[in-house]
Amino acid sequence: MSEIKERLAHVMDRIEEARKRSPWHQKVTLVAVTKFHPLEDMEEAIRLGVTQVGENRVQEMEQKYKALTLPVTWNLQGHLQKNKVKKAVAMADLIQSGDSVEILQEIDRRAGEIGKVQDALLEFNISGEASKHGIPPEKMEETIRTVKELPHIRVKGLMCMAPNYEDVEKTRPVFRKAHTMWNEMKKEFPEGQISLLSMGMTHDFEIAIEEGANMVRIGTAIFGERQYHQEESKA
Numbered sequence: 001m002s003e004i005k006e007r008l009a010h011v012m013d014r015i016e017e018a019r020k021r022s023p024w025h026q027k028v029t030l031v032a033v034t035k036f037h038p039l040e041d042m043e044e045a046i047r048l049g050v051t052q053v054g055e056n057r058v059q060e061m062e063q064k065y066k067a068l069t070l071p072v073t074w075n076l077q078g079h080l081q082k083n084k085v086k087k088a089v090a091m092a093d094l095i096q097s098g099d100s101v102e103i104l105q106e107i108d109r110r111a112g113e114i115g116k117v118q119d120a121l122l123e124f125n126i127s128g129e130a131s132k133h134g135i136p137p138e139k140m141e142e143t144i145r146t147v148k149e150l151p152h153i154r155v156k157g158l159m160c161m162a163p164n165y166e167d168v169e170k171t172r173p174v175f176r177k178a179h180t181m182w183n184e185m186k187k188e189f190p191e192g193q194i195s196l197l198s199m200g201m202t203h204d205f206e207i208a209i210e211e212g213a214n215m216v217r218i219g220t221a222i223f224g225e226r227q228y229h230q231e232e233s234k235a
C-alpha cells in the first residue's frame with residue numbers, strides 16, 4: 001500500500017471514531033490540504049476517494065488548478081491579499097478565509113464582475129492570538145450585517161483555527177465557542193444556508209469533531225510533513 005493510501009485510511013478511521021464520540025454523530029467532510037505537496041499527491045488522494053482539496057496560496061492553487069484533470073472541489077483557506085481575490089474567485093468553490101469585512105467586500109466585487117455568487121466562510125480568530133487572522137468574535141453581528149448586503153457572496157458557515165497547544169485538550173473550549181457562534185450564525189441566516197463548521201487540522205481534528213465540526217482540513221496526517229523551500233516561504 002502506498003504511504004498516502006495508508007495514511008488516508010487511518011485518517012478516515014480516526015474521523016469515524018471521533019464522529020461516533022460526538023453527541024451529534026454528524027457527517028464529516030474531509031478537505032485534504034495539499035499545500036506544498038506536489039500535484040501527483042493531490043491526484044493520488046483524489047483517486048483514493050478524496051473529493052475536496054484545500055490550498056493556502058492563490059499562486060500555488062493556480063498551478064495545480066491548471067494542471068489537474070480530475071474533478072475535485074477547491075477550497076481556498078489561506079489569508080488572502082486583496083490583489084489575489086480576482087484569481088481566487090475565478091477558481092475557488094469555497095473560500096474559507098473570509099477573515100475581514102474588507103476582503104469579503106472585495107470577494108463580492110470580483111465575484112460580481114464574473115457573474116458568480118461566491119460561497120465563503122467567515123473565519124473567526126476565536127482565541128485572539130495576535131499571530132492569527134480572523135474576525136474578532138465580538139464583531140460577528142456587525143460583520144454579518146455587512147455581508148448580508150453583499151449580493152455576490154453566500155456565507156455557508158464558520159471556519160476557525162485553534163492555537164497550536166502542546167496539550168491538545170486545551171483546544172476544546174475554542175472549538176466549543178466556535179460551535180456556539182455557528183449556531184448564532186444559523187439564526188442570522190434563517191434561509192438555512194449556514195451548513196459548514198470547518199475546524200480541526202492534523203493535530204486537533206478529533207477534538208474538533210467531538211465538538212461538532214462537520215468539515216476538517218487535514219494535510220500532514222495524509223501527505224506527511226511539508227517541505228518549505230526558502231523561496232516559497234517568502235511568498
Ligand SMILES: *Cc1c(COP(=O)(O)O)cnc(C)c1O
Binds near residue numbers: 077201202221
Ligand atoms: C495548513 C492548514 C491546514 C492543515 O494543516 P495540517 O496540520 O497539515 O493538517 C488546515 N487549515 C489551514 C487554514 C491551514 O493553513
